[in-house]
Each structure stands twice: as structure tokens, then as C-alpha cells.
Amino acid sequence: MKLAGVVLAAGLGARMKSSLPKVLHKLNGTPMLQYVLNALYKLKPGRIVVVAGRHIEEIKNSVEADSSIFFAVQKEAKGTGDALLKAVPFLRGFQGTVLVVSGDTPLITQEILKKFLSLHVKKRNAVSFISFITHEPCSYGRVIRDERGNVLSIIENRDATASQKNIKEVNSGIYAIEVQGMDLLKSIKLNKAKGEYYLTDLIHIAREKGIRMDAFCMGAEDEFLGINTRQELEKARQLMKARIIRQWSDMNIHFIDADSVYISSNAILGRDTLVYPNVHFEGNTKIGRGCTIYPNVRIHASVIGDGAIIKDSTVIEGSVVKSGATIGPFAHIRPGSEIGAGSRIGNFVELKKTVIGAGTKASHLTYLGDANIGRDVNIGAGTITCNYDGYKKHITDIKDDVFIGSDSQLIAPVKIGKGAYVGAGSTITKDVPPQCLALSRVEQKNIEGWAAKRQLKVKGKKK
Numbered sequence: 001m002k003l004a005g006v007v008l009a010a011g012l013g014a015r016m017k018s019s020l021p022k023v024l025h026k027l028n029g030t031p032m033l034q035y036v037l038n039a040l041y042k043l044k045p046g047r048i049v050v051v052a053g054r055h056i057e058e059i060k061n062s063v064e065a066d067s068s069i070f071f072a073v074q075k076e077a078k079g080t081g082d083a084l085l086k087a088v089p090f091l092r093g094f095q096g097t098v099l100v101v102s103g104d105t106p107l108i109t110q111e112i113l114k115k116f117l118s119l120h121v122k123k124r125n126a127v128s129f130i131s132f133i134t135h136e137p138c139s140y141g142r143v144i145r146d147e148r149g150n151v152l153s154i155i156e157n158r159d160a161t162a163s164q165k166n167i168k169e170v171n172s173g174i175y176a177i178e179v180q181g182m183d184l185l186k187s188i189k190l191n192k193a194k195g196e197y198y199l200t201d202l203i204h205i206a207r208e209k210g211i212r213m214d215a216f217c218m219g220a221e222d223e224f225l226g227i228n229t230r231q232e233l234e235k236a237r238q239l240m241k242a243r244i245i246r247q248w249s250d251m252n253i254h255f256i257d258a259d260s261v262y263i264s265s266n267a268i269l270g271r272d273t274l275v276y277p278n279v280h281f282e283g284n285t286k287i288g289r290g291c292t293i294y295p296n297v298r299i300h301a302s303v304i305g306d307g308a309i310i311k312d313s314t315v316i317e318g319s320v321v322k323s324g325a326t327i328g329p330f331a332h333i334r335p336g337s338e339i340g341a342g343s344r345i346g347n348f349v350e351l352k353k354t355v356i357g358a359g360t361k362a363s364h365l366t367y368l369g370d371a372n373i374g375r376d377v378n379i380g381a382g383t384i385t386c387n388y389d390g391y392k393k394h395i396t397d398i399k400d401d402v403f404i405g406s407d408s409q410l411i412a413p414v415k416i417g418k419g420a421y422v423g424a425g426s427t428i429t430k431d432v433p434p435q436c437l438a439l440s441r442v443e444q445k446n447i448e449g450w451a452a453k454r455q456l457k458v459k460g461k462k463k
Contacts, residue, residue: 001117001121004045004047004094004096004098006051006084007040007048007050007103008051008102008103009023010053011023016229022103022104024058024059025233027237029265031063032227035106035265036106037063039108039110043114048069049071049087049090050070050071056073078195079195079196080200081197085185085197098179100177105224106240109223115218116174120216125178126180126206126213127177127213128175129174129203132223133169133217134221137165140157142155142160142170142171153201153203154204159191174224248269254273255275260279262279264283266284267286268286269281270286270289272290273288273289280297282298285302288305291306294310296313299316300315300317303320305321305323305324308327310328313328313330317334318336319336319351321339325345328347329346331350333350334350335353336354337352338355341358343357344362346364347364348366349363354369354370357375357376360373360379366381368383370385371397372398374401375400377400377401377404378403380403380408381406383408384409385410395413396410397415398415400418403422404416405422406425408424411429415431415432417432417436419434421436423440423441
């Protein structure tokens with residue numbers, strides 16, 4: 001079928017009490033509008049029109065959009081009927097079905113939309129919408145049916161009678177409209193009490209004109225949750241979190257305490273990975289197969305290779321950890337770093353924009369910044385690459401099989417040749433050739449009897 005999507009995203013979200021447009025509030029690190037767009041992308045529509053209000057430029061800059069997406073502006077908040085009319089110019093020349101969704105319903109899925117469209121086409125309707133059953137209709141529009149079950153109209157909650165408010169079947173706000181049915185939008189009249197054009201009026205107009213129309217009662221209430229308040233945002237976040245955890249549990253990810261784990265909607269986890277409590281996977285993070293992620297770890301926009309072990313209280317940002325590496329505990333891997341296969345980065349080690357070769361070890365108490373480090377290098381405790389001269393950052397280049405003794409300072413720019421040794425306590429300011437031993441220490445002196453003389457001097461002062 002030929003499909004176009006329209007996303008109604010012009011609501012100001014006053015009840016959110018925020019300067020941020022309602023549809024840009026985030027669930028698990030992703031704007032709620034992006035979830036809606038992602039569901040539409042999976043249906044492969046020919047075009048998508050996002051109708052936004054005064055925040056349209058901010059919305060454009062905050063979502064992942066391609067050439068199939070157009071943005072229509074609704075300058076005045078005149079209701080959903082008027083908003084859909086603003087999308088019509090962007091649908092010129094299109095022949096097929098227009099799927100209308102709300103930008104504040106991030107829990108809708110491709111599956112429910114696909115099933116809905118299939119029923120719409122099968123029934124040959126000009127207009128269809130999704131309804132669902134809820135025990136707390138609250139602000140939802142009620143679906144009015146006759147004694148035979150035929151849909152007559154949708155009545156908004158504010159306009160419903162006391163008996164109509166008891167109806168449990170409500171409108172989801174999701175519509176399928178054939179192009180010829182779009183002409184009915186011009187027949188929607190202004191609701192004088194509210195000063196808006198209700199898209200819901202399309203249903204009774206279609207009924208009165210004898211145009212094929214129906215509601216399909218389907219799905220679970222949670223899928224259609226519309227977000228208007230902070231409380232609803234938090235409810236959606238919890239539901240999204242549970243959905244994501246369930247998805248990865250089904251993929252053979254083992255969570256010791258799933259309730260304490262945060263997983264971005266964009267994160268990918270490999271099979272047989274073990275996740276301890278209080279772990280955060282943020283952004284476009286990818287975790288390989290058979291990894292172990294210990295407690296209190298935060299991994300942001302990074303790639304972790306198969307079989308890697310990330311120990312307690314480690315932070316990894318914008319970096320790559322290759323297969324079989326061990327990181328932590330209490331390590332900080334800052335953006336732009338790459339840690340080679342089988343390497344070990346230990347406790348209280350900080351890396352920044354540093355490449356570590358396979359099999360290299362930096363076990364503790366070390367800072368490595370703006371460095372290229374080869375394979376099978378040993379970095380002793382307390383080593384520092386002094387990369388900043390107050391004006392510019394400089395590179396430290398350490399070749400394969402180098403041994404750096406403890407408490408060494410490498411003053412960049414500097415190169416340490418293959419197989420070289422740097423003695424403990426050295427300050428290296430010049431390049432070290434391959435296979436050399438570099439020492440930079442003040443000669444040790446032992447002064448005999450010094451301690452006894454000092455003690456006598458101290459006692460004399462006390463008298």
C-alpha cells in the first residue's frame with residue numbers, strides 16, 4: 001500500500017511547565033517524538049509530515065530526519081483538525097493512505113500500526129481510527145456507538161454528558177484516512193467554546209455523509225498513553241524501561257537486578273552478557289556477546305567487544321573497548337579512546353583520547369592523555385603523560401613491548417622506541433631510542449648519623 005504519515009506535534013505542553021517543547025521531552029535519552037518517528041520509519045511511508053508550532057526550528061534540529069520528512073507550521077493553536085489541514089499542502093500529488101499519529105505517544109509500535117492499517121485496507125474504509133478500552137477514561141474522547149455497535153462519533157471528554165463519561169471505549173488519536181477522505185477536513189466547524197477545530201469531528205461528519213468509516217478496538221492501553229504532564233512522562237518512562245528490559249531478557253541477557261538498570265532505547269546488547277545492578281547504558285552503546293558488566297558502571301555512546309569485563313564504578317564515554325579487555329574498577333575512559341583486545345586498564349586509571357594496543361596493561365593510578373600506545377606495553381603505577389603545555393595538547397607515542405616504570409612522567413611531545421625501558425621515577429623529556437634504558441633521577445645520597453643529629457636538635461628546642 002502507498003502510505004504517508006502525519007505527526008501532530010504542535011502542542012505547547014503547558015502542563016509540563018517547561019520551556020522545552022512537549023514532544024522533545026526525553027524517555028531513556030530519546031525525545032518522545034523520535035519514538036513516534038521511528039515507529040513510522042519501520043512502515044516505510046513515502047513521506048512524513050510533522051506539524052509543529054512556534055518551536056518548529058528547535059524540533060527540526062532535535063530529531064533524526066531524512067529527505068522523506070517535511071515540516072509544516074501551525075502558527076496558531078487552533079486544534080488538531082486545523083493542524084492536519086496544515087499538512088495537506090505537503091501531501092499534494094500523493095495517492096494512498098494517510099496515517100495520522102500524535103507526537104506525544106512514544107509507546108506506539110510498528111506492530112500495532114501495521115495491524116491497524118491492514119484492517120483499514122481490508123474493510124475498504126475511507127476513514128478509520130484506533131480505539132481501546134480503559135477503566136480510567138479521564139480526558140480521552142469517548143467512542144459513541146449505536147445499539148448495533150456502529151460508530152456514530154467521538155465525544156471529547158469536556159463535551160461529554162455524565163452517562164457518556166462512563167463509556168470505557170476511547171479514542172487513541174491514531175487515524176487512517178484515504179486521500180479522498182481528507183476533503184472532509186474542510187467540513188469541520190470551529191468549536192466556539194474551545195476556539196479549536198476538533199479532528200474527532202471527522203468521524204461524525206463521515207457518518208453523516210455516508211462515507212465508509214469504522215473504529216478498530218485493539219491493543220493495550222499503555223501503548224496509546226498520551227503525555228501531557230510530568231507524571232505521565234514518568235509513567236511512560238517506567239513503561240518504556242520495562243519494555244526495553246523485557247526485550248533484552250528475551251535475547252538472553254542476564255540481569256541480576258533489572259529494576260536498577262538503565263538502558264537507552266538506542267543501545268544494543270550481545271547475547272549471554274551478564275549485567276549487575278545499577279548499570280547505565282546510554283546513547284548508541286553497543287555491548288558484545290558474553291560480557292560482564294559489574295555494578296555502578298556507566299557506558300555512554302561506546303562499543304564494548306565480546307567477552308570484555310567492565311569492573312565496578314567505571315565510566316566509559318565515546319570510546320571503543322575491544323574483545324577480551326578488562327576495565328576497572330574505578331576507571332575513567334574519556335571520549336576518543338580505544339583499548340585493544342586483551343588489554344587491562346585497572347583501578348583509578350584515566351584515559352583521554354588514547355589508543356591502547358592489544359595486551360597492554362595500565363593497572364593502577366595512571367593518567368594517559370593524547371597518547372598512542374603499542375602492543376604488550378607495561379605502564380607502571382603513577383605514570384602520567386604530560387600532554388598540555390598551557391597552550392596546546394601534544395602526543396606521547398609509545399611503541400610495542402615498552403616497559404614504563406612506576407611514577408614516571410612523559411613530557412609530550414615524546415616518543416618511546418620499541419622494546420625500550422623507562423626506569424621508575426623518571427621524567428622523560430627526550431625521545432628514547434628502541435631497546436634503550438632511560439633514567440632521569442637525581443643521584444641518591446645517604447648521610448650517616450643525620451637522623452640522630454636531628455633528634456638532638458629537636459630536643460634542644462623543646463627545652
